[in-house]
Amino acid sequence: MTSTLNPRFTFETFVVGAANRLAVTAGRTVAENPGSAYNPLFIYSGSGLGKTHVLMAIGHAAKAIAAQLNIEYLTLDEYVEAFHAAIAAGQGDAFRRRFQNVDVLLVDDVQFLTNRKEMQAELLRLTEALQQAGHQIVLASDRPPAEIADLDERLISRFSGGLVVDMGIPDYETRVAILRRKADERGSAFQPGVLETVAKVEYPNVRELMGALNRLIAFQAVNDTPINDEAARKVLGIPTAASPAGATPAAAAPTAASPDEFSQFLTDVTVTVGKAVEAWRARVAEAVLRWEGEGYRTGRLEKLLDQETPAAVDEAIAAYVQDVERLRALETEVATLDPQAAGEKVFRDPDRMQEAEAAAAKVRDGAAPPPAPSAAFPLESYVPGPSNDVGLNAARDVIGKPGKKYNPLVLVGRSGLGKTHLLNAIGLELAKKKNAVVACLSTQAFVDELIAAIDGNRVDWWRARYKRATALLLDDIQLLAGKERTQEELFNLFNQFLDADKQLVFTAPAHPNTLEGLEERIVSRLEGGLVAEIGEPDKELRRSVLDKLLVTHRIPAEPALLDYLADRPIESVRNLTGLVQRVVDAAAAQDAPVSAGLARDVLEGAPPAGTRRTTGLRTSGIVVSSAGGVRSREKMVWDWPQASDRVIEDLR
Amino acid sequence: MSLVNFTTREITCKIVYYGPGRSGKTTNLHYIYGRVPETRRGRMVSLATQTDRTLFFDFLPIDLGQISGFATRFQLYTVPGQVYYNATRRLVLQGADGVVFVGDSQARQLDENIESLQNLQSNLLEHGVDVRTMPLVMQYNKQDLPRELILTQAELDDALNFRSVPSFAADALHGKGVFETLKGISELVLKKLAAGSPAA
Numbered sequence: 107m108t109s110t111l112n113p114r115f116t117f118e119t120f121v122v123g124a125a126n127r128l129a130v131t132a133g134r135t136v137a138e139n140p141g142s143a144y145n146p147l148f149i150y151s152g153s154g155l156g157k158t159h160v161l162m163a164i165g166h167a168a169k170a171i172a173a174q175l176n177i178e179y180l181t182l183d184e185y186v187e188a189f190h191a192a193i194a195a196g197q198g199d200a201f202r203r204r205f206q207n208v209d210v211l212l213v214d215d216v217q218f219l220t221n222r223k224e225m226q227a228e229l230l231r232l233t234e235a236l237q238q239a240g241h242q243i244v245l246a247s248d249r250p251p252a253e254i255a256d257l258d259e260r261l262i263s264r265f266s267g268g269l270v271v272d273m274g275i276p277d278y279e280t281r282v283a284i285l286r287r288k289a290d291e292r293g294s295a296f297q298p299g300v301l302e303t304v305a306k307v308e309y310p311n312v313r314e315l316m317g318a319l320n321r322l323i324a325f326q327a328v329n330d331t332p333i334n335d336e337a338a339r340k341v342l343g344i345p346t347a348a349s350p351a352g353a354t355p356a357a358a359a360p361t362a363a364s365p366d367e368f369s370q371f372l373t374d375v376t377v378t379v380g381k382a383v384e385a386w387r388a389r390v391a392e393a394v395l396r397w398e399g400e401g402y403r404t405g406r407l408e409k410l411l412d413q414e415t416p417a418a419v420d421e422a423i424a425a426y427v428q429d430v431e432r433l434r435a436l437e438t439e440v441a442t443l444d445p446q447a448a449g450e451k452v453f454r455d456p457d458r459m460q461e462a463e464a465a466a467a468k469v470r471d472g473a474a475p476p477p478a479p480s481a482a483f484p485l486e487s488y489v490p491g492p493s494n495d496v497g498l499n500a501a502r503d504v505i506g507k508p509g510k511k512y513n514p515l516v517l518v519g520r521s522g523l524g525k526t527h528l529l530n531a532i533g534l535e536l537a538k539k540k541n542a543v544v545a546c547l548s549t550q551a552f553v554d555e556l557i558a559a560i561d562g563n564r565v566d567w568w569r570a571r572y573k574r575a576t577a578l579l580l581d582d583i584q585l586l587a588g589k590e591r592t593q594e595e596l597f598n599l600f601n602q603f604l605d606a607d608k609q610l611v612f613t614a615p616a617h618p619n620t621l622e623g624l625e626e627r628i629v630s631r632l633e634g635g636l637v638a639e640i641g642e643p644d645k646e647l648r649r650s651v652l653d654k655l656l657v658t659h660r661i662p663a664e665p666a667l668l669d670y671l672a673d674r675p676i677e678s679v680r681n682l683t684g685l686v687q688r689v690v691d692a693a694a695a696q697d698a699p700v701s702a703g704l705a706r707d708v709l710e711g712a713p714p715a716g717t718r719r720t721t722g723l724r725t726s727g728i729v730v731s732s733a734g735g736v737r738s739r740e741k742m743v744w745d746w747p748q749a750s751d752r753v754i755e756d757l758r
Numbered sequence: 759m760s761l762v763n764f765t766t767r768e769i770t771c772k773i774v775y776y777g778p779g780r781s782g783k784t785t786n787l788h789y790i791y792g793r794v795p796e797t798r799r800g801r802m803v804s805l806a807t808q809t810d811r812t813l814f815f816d817f818l819p820i821d822l823g824q825i826s827g828f829a830t831r832f833q834l835y836t837v838p839g840q841v842y843y844n845a846t847r848r849l850v851l852q853g854a855d856g857v858v859f860v861g862d863s864q865a866r867q868l869d870e871n872i873e874s875l876q877n878l879q880s881n882l883l884e885h886g887v888d889v890r891t892m893p894l895v896m897q898y899n900k901q902d903l904p905r906e907l908i909l910t911q912a913e914l915d916d917a918l919n920f921r922s923v924p925s926f927a928a929d930a931l932h933g934k935g936v937f938e939t940l941k942g943i944s945e946l947v948l949k950k951l952a953a954g955s956p957a958a
Contacts (some may be wrong), residue, residue: 367937368793368937372823375830377832
């Protein structure tokens with residue numbers, strides 16, 4: 107039933123090298139102390155590397171130490187056969203008892219447990235029983251437990267619970283040692299260098315190494331003269347010393363010296379393949395398959411194949427490829443303008459080039475770029491001052507390094523402080539860069555566009571239009587409040603822009619986290635860049651703005667007028683503009699020159715009929731427009747108007 | 759069947775060694791394996807029992823390198839010869855580009871040879887393949903056995919080779935006729951690929 111141990115397979119006849127030292131050491135340990143050291147011991151290696159040898163050597167060694175031990179070696183197939191026979195004879199229990207009494211059980215070729223559920227269960231039971239009884243079990247396989255297909259988890263863990271060792275391909279030194287020992291065993295002697303030459307060939311296992319040795323021994327026996335290095339190479343088909351062993355060149359020119367069957371075969375096949383594959387057909391067929399695989403119509407090429415000997419095959423293929431490249435370019439271009447149109451079949455048929463060009467032109471015409479920044483707000487006309495220098499500096503950084511430094515940039519401030527001006531100014535500057543497409547618009551327009559796109563079933567087109575932009579600037583982001591779909595779309599755009607390092611700029615009346623109706627994910631993204639506040643215009647700024655305003659109205663800038671106007675309590679540059687306009691209108695109505703006195707009359711006396719008073723003019727300066735909100739007490743104090751202004755207000 | 763892949767410039771030929779049990783199919787593969795340089799052959803997968811009878815199949819990939827600009831690969835398979843493994847045989851036969859029928863030259867094995875040949879025909883039909891269109895060569899193995907035990911190549915041709923496909927006398931154990939057979943089937947397979955339009 108079970109195999110007997112091969113007397114030649116002992117530890118003494120096993121050549122130990124680096125690749126198998128661990129397995130041999132573990133084997134010896136197990137043989138000396140069965141059941142106590144590594145239980146189970148699992149040895150795995152490729153075919154012909156000595157698993158069976160070590161397994162049997164363990165049996166021999168254990169027997170030598172304790173002759174009374176009951177040792178069984180068997181392959182898994184034998185185990186299966188024995189089990190089936192026992193079951194058939196109705197002696198399943200006797201079978202189990204028999205194996206449970208084995209002191210050292212050596213099972214070879216365990217990899218055949220694949221797809222044998224009942225055997226796996228049986229082996230699991232046996233392993234447990236043996237382990238409990240302190241009996242040794244050693245298993246050998248051509249792969250580690252985890253790689254045996256369909257192996258029960260419990261068996262894997264049980265096998266891995268002891269020691270799992272592998273045996274590799276022996277190294278050069280070990281191979282020399284193996285060859286010397288085996289040659290010695292056979293009573294053959296070789297000239298110096300012969301066995302070393304054989305050892306240089308990296309045979310995948312020892313069995314093949316033995317095969318090589320056997321051939322040399324046979325060759326030497328037939329020819330009376332001792333074999334030398336060169337003859338050994340010839341016999342074994344090893345390339346000569348010039349080319350390193352094991353690295354035969356791909357061309358593999360058949361060596362004339364030895365009738366190498368494989369080389370001969372290779373030569374024959376080469377001739378056959380050469381005949382079989384007419385070169386031009388191969389090229390055409392290759393092109394057909396390639397472009398067909400990429401989704402292009404290949405009718406033009408297929409026609410070539412129908413011909414016997416077409417002229418100028420390569421030119422035809424090249425022309426086809428050129429057309430395909432053009433189609434590709436068109437499709438890519440169209441895809442950025444209108445993704446829906448890009449899927450049209452016309453872009454996949456090189457025989458309809460003109461139609462494809464026409465279709466692309468049509469899409470090109472229909473695709474308007476996203477709204478651009480207004481030219482009315484150049485950066486040069488933005489008046490700097492201490493109250494807006496944070497915002498302005500941030501804007502300059504953004505212009506210098508779009509998408510890199512502050513992304514997004516959120517300009518926060520009350521209405522009329524110049525946020526829109528700065529936003530457009532940034533847009534204009536960014537648009538000056540090469541290949542820049544700057545989308546700059548009010549949030550309201552953005553929402554309206556999306557609604558129109560949804561209405562016209564062109565949301566893809568709308569999205570693509572913004573995706574093309576290299577920067578997106580939205581004015582009055584608070585208007586997104588409650589517009590869920592727009593927030594959704596903006597969120598997606600936001601992420602794409604951030605990922606691509608494209609600049610985003612927004613304006614808001616107050617800090618984003620105080621804005622109501624904005625989704626948390628939008629708010630957190632807005633907060634993620636730089637939030638730059640633009641404060642109320644300071645006196646210096648007001649003077650600068652007044653200077654400019656007076657110049658535009660062609661009014662001589664008298665210091666008294668400037669001082670008076672600059673000291674007026676105003677909240678924003680827009681108010682200041684309104685102020686000057688009123689004075690200028692009044693002067694025009696009275697046909698009088700603009701002066702400080704006139705201004706005082708107009709602004710503090712009874713207002714001329716027909717002139718609407720701006721709200722906020724009467725306020726103390728700390729009352730805030732409805733759009734914004736003063737959130738901190740400190741800010742209120744900070745923005746307190748000049749003392750003189752307050753007195754005037756108090757007097758009223 | 760990916761016989762010729764012009765896109766990746768690969769030719770892959772799946773050649774199945776078919777025949778009755780113990781006729782020498784695995785021996786053929788072992789011999790080829792031993793002659794192919796290590797750099798050109800893949801791992802030979804052999805699922806054999808202790809008695810060297812094929813349980814499932816043997817598989818030997820050979821890389822012939824670049825031929826006319828094509829990476830050429832051969833995959834050699836054997837089938838289990840025993841009658842009761844027909845499901846496996848049919849599976850291995852799937853997608854075959856060529857078949858080597860390895861017959862046993864022993865006179866007393868003639869019936870097994872005929873039975874196996876019929877089995878090949880019916881299994882191919884199951885895959886929708888007409889045996890007349892499948893590249894096929896015959897190998898009469900074990901020609902090294904004593905003359906009185908075996909039939910000659912001519913006798914076996916008469917008995918088995920009614921399609922007059924190329925046939926080879928062989929002694930697979932010692933390699934005689936093994937590469938001749940492989941060459942024979944390779945030529946048929948490659949010729950067929952030339953005839954069949956690759957784009958079709």
